[in-house]
Amino acid sequence: MSMITIKNLSYQYPIVETDVLHDINISIEKGEFYAVIGSNGAGKTTFCNVIRGFIPHFYKGDLRGEILIEGKDIRDWELGDLSQKIGYVFQNPFTQISGVKETVFEEIAFGLENLGLEVEIIKEKVENVLKMLEIEYLQEKNPFELSGGQKQRVALASIIVMEPDILVIDEPTSQLDPQGTEEVFKIIELMKNKGKTIILVEHKMELIAEYADRIILMQDGKVVKQGLTKDILSDEDTLQYGSALPQYALFGIEMRNQNMDLGSIPLTEKQSISVVQQWMKKEGLA
Amino acid sequence: MTTKRGLKYDFSLIAILLIPIGVAINFVGAQIVLLLKLPVYLDTIGTALTAMIGGPWIGMVTGLCTNLVKGILNPVSFAFIPVQMGVGLVVGLLAMSGMFTKAWKVIIAAVLVSLTSTIIASPIQVLMFGGATGNSSDALVATFLASGQQIWTAVFSTKIINECIDKVFCLLIAFFIVKKMSPRYLSKLNYGSIFIKSKKQ
Amino acid sequence: MDQIKKSILHLYPTTKFLVTLFLCISVFIVPGYLYAYSVLFICMFFSYLAGSFKEFSDLAIKALLLIVVFIFILQSFFYPGTHVIWSWSIFSIKQEGIDFALNLTSKIVAIGSSFILFFRITKVKDLISSLEALGLPPKVTYIFLSTLQIIPEMKKLTIVIMDAQKTRGVETEGKLFTRIKAFLPTLSPLILGSIAGTEERVLTLESRAFSAKVKKTSLYTVEKTKYDPIVRIILLILLITLIIWRVML
Numbered sequence: 161m162s163m164i165t166i167k168n169l170s171y172q173y174p175i176v177e178t179d180v181l182h183d184i185n186i187s188i189e190k191g192e193f194y195a196v197i198g199s200n201g202a203g204k205t206t207f208c209n210v211i212r213g214f215i216p217h218f219y220k221g222d223l224r225g226e227i228l229i230e231g232k233d234i235r236d237w238e239l240g241d242l243s244q245k246i247g248y249v250f251q252n253p254f255t256q257i258s259g260v261k262e263t264v265f266e267e268i269a270f271g272l273e274n275l276g277l278e279v280e281i282i283k284e285k286v287e288n289v290l291k292m293l294e295i296e297y298l299q300e301k302n303p304f305e306l307s308g309g310q311k312q313r314v315a316l317a318s319i320i321v322m323e324p325d326i327l328v329i330d331e332p333t334s335q336l337d338p339q340g341t342e343e344v345f346k347i348i349e350l351m352k353n354k355g356k357t358i359i360l361v362e363h364k365m366e367l368i369a370e371y372a373d374r375i376i377l378m379q380d381g382k383v384v385k386q387g388l389t390k391d392i393l394s395d396e397d398t399l400q401y402g403s404a405l406p407q408y409a410l411f412g413i414e415m416r417n418q419n420m421d422l423g424s425i426p427l428t429e430k431q432s433i434s435v436v437q438q439w440m441k442k443e444g445l446a
Numbered sequence: 447m448t449t450k451r452g453l454k455y456d457f458s459l460i461a462i463l464l465i466p467i468g469v470a471i472n473f474v475g476a477q478i479v480l481l482l483k484l485p486v487y488l489d490t491i492g493t494a495l496t497a498m499i500g501g502p503w504i505g506m507v508t509g510l511c512t513n514l515v516k517g518i519l520n521p522v523s524f525a526f527i528p529v530q531m532g533v534g535l536v537v538g539l540l541a542m543s544g545m546f547t548k549a550w551k552v553i554i555a556a557v558l559v560s561l562t563s564t565i566i567a568s569p570i571q572v573l574m575f576g577g578a579t580g581n582s583s584d585a586l587v588a589t590f591l592a593s594g595q596q597i598w599t600a601v602f603s604t605k606i607i608n609e610c611i612d613k614v615f616c617l618l619i620a621f622f623i624v625k626k627m628s629p630r631y632l633s634k635l636n637y638g639s640i641f642i643k644s645k646k647q
Numbered sequence: 648m649d650q651i652k653k654s655i656l657h658l659y660p661t662t663k664f665l666v667t668l669f670l671c672i673s674v675f676i677v678p679g680y681l682y683a684y685s686v687l688f689i690c691m692f693f694s695y696l697a698g699s700f701k702e703f704s705d706l707a708i709k710a711l712l713l714i715v716v717f718i719f720i721l722q723s724f725f726y727p728g729t730h731v732i733w734s735w736s737i738f739s740i741k742q743e744g745i746d747f748a749l750n751l752t753s754k755i756v757a758i759g760s761s762f763i764l765f766f767r768i769t770k771v772k773d774l775i776s777s778l779e780a781l782g783l784p785p786k787v788t789y790i791f792l793s794t795l796q797i798i799p800e801m802k803k804l805t806i807v808i809m810d811a812q813k814t815r816g817v818e819t820e821g822k823l824f825t826r827i828k829a830f831l832p833t834l835s836p837l838i839l840g841s842i843a844g845t846e847e848r849v850l851t852l853e854s855r856a857f858s859a860k861v862k863k864t865s866l867y868t869v870e871k872t873k874y875d876p877i878v879r880i881i882l883l884i885l886l887i888t889l890i891i892w893r894v895m896l
């Protein structure tokens with residue numbers, strides 16, 4: 161059984177006259193890392209909200225079709241129970257603080273307090289997460305007084321600490337520099353290695369190419385393509401749907417269009433170097 | 447679609463989050479008045495606002511919390527908790543009957559709200575504080591008394607004058623701010639639909 | 648001295664509240680205004696022991712002085728009575744009015760100062776934590792804690808916005824009408840901004856299992872000290888003694 165099964169799903173926000181999601185069919189398998197990509201307004205965040213149950217439970221509106229989390233329809237789940245199953249880090253870091261805690265340490269502990277864990281266990285878990293995300297130096301700070309990037313990491317830590325089976329993460333790196341972004345991807349990979357299922361909305365194609373197993377490409381509320389990362393990101397056709405491709409893939413495609421066959425389209429820096437080296441050998445250039 | 451309303455349904459998370467903001471607005475309103483040196487109080491804008499979109503219960507709790515927090519520094523505020531709660535209740539009820547959809551209705555509502563707060567505040571002021579409040583309006587009470595009026599009428603007259611001026615401003619401000627709220631946000635509140643409808647007209 | 652200060656500050660919040668409650672009740676048991684006024688000095692003394700004498704006095708003056716003065720003015724001149732002790736043209740001060748004012752203000756001062764003392768020696772956070780332990784629902788706790796965080800945030804923002812307005816040329820000084828006009832543009836972005844944030848704040852709370860149906864735990868707790876039971880017993884004995892003394896009188 162798939163972790164999440166979505167069949168013929170359409171959705172309309174309240175007061176809005178048209179559907180934002182159209183007839184989506186997808187199944188999400190346990191332990192896989194999915195990247196959701198697509199242009200602005202494609203419906204990526206809305207899609208995440210459906211998976212987390214905020215649609216329809218909080219946003220209301222008109223949800224048609226079927227979405228099953230571990231075989232049970234989203235409408236039958238209680239929001240409170242879903243919080244232990246699906247962790248959701250959303251787009252805006254500035255509203256992602258509880259508003260009642262005075263330090264980052266307490267902020268990260270908030271979710272575990274709500275789950276009723278024992279104080280000793282909470283402290284241990286929070287310390288581990290602080291270490292893992294390398295934000296121990298923030299622990300005594302007031303969550304209100306962090307920078308955007310720091311808030312984003314604290315938001316991520318606050319969810320990871322709850323150890324949900326599925327992690328839905330919506331653009332977690334918008335406020336981070338390249339190095340911070342890379343670090344966040346490393347953490348997400350760590351989660352994947354722990355057997356978590358990951359659904360990540362991101363724009364940074366180079367990193368997606370390196371880390372994600374599968375891609376869900378959205379445009380105008382539809383899933384226009386889905387499949388393995390290497391298939392989707394090496395396909396020139398993907399560009400037609402308002403998405404970018406990694407610069408390495410663009411390079412490979414360009415080479416092919418110039419009749420210089422690299423053998424395969426590279427997606428990452430490493431792959432580029434190796435295919436180019438092979439190609440140069442083959443062409444007798446090296 | 448009918449929304450369920452009442453004590454059991456009104457304290458949804460989104461409505462609860464409105465309360466601290468309402469309290470803070472009351473404080474900030476008073477702070478701005480001080481900074482701009484205006485001759486009014488404007489310390490119930492938050493209570494009115496939350497009551498309008500969150501309903502009478504949320505309004506009452508906002509009023510309660512406001513004076514509880516004020517009481518930390520000045521315990522006299524504890525005595526006037528019923529006044530703030532009364533404002534929350536009455537504004538909430540008036541909003542439900544559509545009194546905050548047009549500016550002229552708001553002014554009528556302001557008179558009714560002033561009457562309420564005066565009726566609640568006067569006995570507290572007379573019986574617990576001998577007619578005084580410790581601020582400048584006491585001079586007016588003294589003037590009424592000097593002109594031969596009884597303490598009850600003196601306090602009542604002073605209060606109703608002050609309240610009417612204050613509440614007209616408070617409620618008009620709250621009304622204008624609610625008008626600026628997006629239908630998307632209003633639709634999430636049990637009492638928001640009244641204001642969405644009035645927008646469409 | 649430091650030891651005494653610590654013991655007072657570390658008393659359990661509800662114990663401190665019982666002290667306040669006792670002081671408030673006692674002024675209705677002991678007749679006359681002398682005792683009630685002396686409660687002010689009792690509170691002053693405690694605040695001195697707790698190291699917050701200055702704050703206590705400042706707040707007591709701010710909160711109580713004016714209202715007491717006005718009560719005296721209103722009551723001594725206008726309270727119906729016959730024992731005139733001073734008069735000038737149509738105004739006259741009557742003994743009955745003074746007595747009434749003494750009685751009333753003494754109680755206001757006593758109750759007011761015992762509450763001011765309570766909040767000087769008790770952190771609100773501790774109070775809420777102790778109420779939570781008594782079974783206050785999490786939603787209520789959330790409202791209070793969040794309120795206490797939002798107020799200073801919003802006040803800071805107000806100053807920022809007002810400064811921004813000034814640089815943009817919105818006048819905040821001068822004629823009354825100009826100043827009134829500055830009010831709404833200052834307040835409304837503040838309100839609309841914070842209200843817009845509530846939608847996602849709900850998602851944050853849901854994501855952190857705020858509505859999970861389990862009993863929450865709390866990292867922050869206040870512990871009872873060994874003095875708590877002693878203080879409570881002393882209060883009880885004092886209260887009983889007062890009541891017996893009053894009934895026998």
Ligand SMILES: Nc1ncnc2c1ncn2[C@@H]1O[C@H](COP(=O)(O)OP(=O)(O)OP(=O)(O)O)[C@@H](O)[C@H]1O
Binds near residue numbers: 201
């Ligand atoms: N709460 C809402 N009510 C009504 N319409 C909404 C709501 N949230 C989003 N929309 C609309 O739904 C569409 C899809 O928005 P969504 O936020 O899901 O896109 P997105 O792919 O996440 O975009 P971005 O890359 O900018 O984050 C947009 O047209 C948006 O205006």
Ligand SMILES: [Mg+2]
Binds near residue numbers: 204251
């Ligand atoms: Mg989005």
